[in-house]
Amino acid sequence: MKNEKLTTAQELxxxxxxxxxxxxxxxxxxxxxxxxxxxxxxxxxxxxxKCFLVSMSKALNK
Known part of the structure; x- marks a missing residue:
């Protein structure tokens, strides 16, 4: 998914x-x-x- 953030209407x-x-x-x-x-x-x-683990994985695999 490109944009995983919910809109305000979806959050409400x-x-x-x-x-x-x-x-x-x-x-x-x-x-x-x-x-x-x-x-x-x-x-x-x-x-x-999840963001931390993905970032660490990317950093370690460079």
Whole structure:
């Protein structure tokens, strides 16, 4: 994929879907916000790890 970044509309759609999912299971308010923040942090960490590993692999294979 050339452009893997989500547009703002796509990000809002994902957040909306997650909030709807959590509400459907009785999770609302601060707890839902905490879950969203934790999930976002986890995703950011996974992306950062992947970028680091790809960069290191490229550097080592030169």
């Amino acid at each position: 759609s994902v957040v909306s879907d997650v909030i709807e999912y959590l509400e459907g299971r009785g999770v609302e308010g601060p707890l839902a916000a905490c879950i969203l923040k934790t999930a976002a942090t986890h995703i950011e960490n996974q992306v950062a790890k």
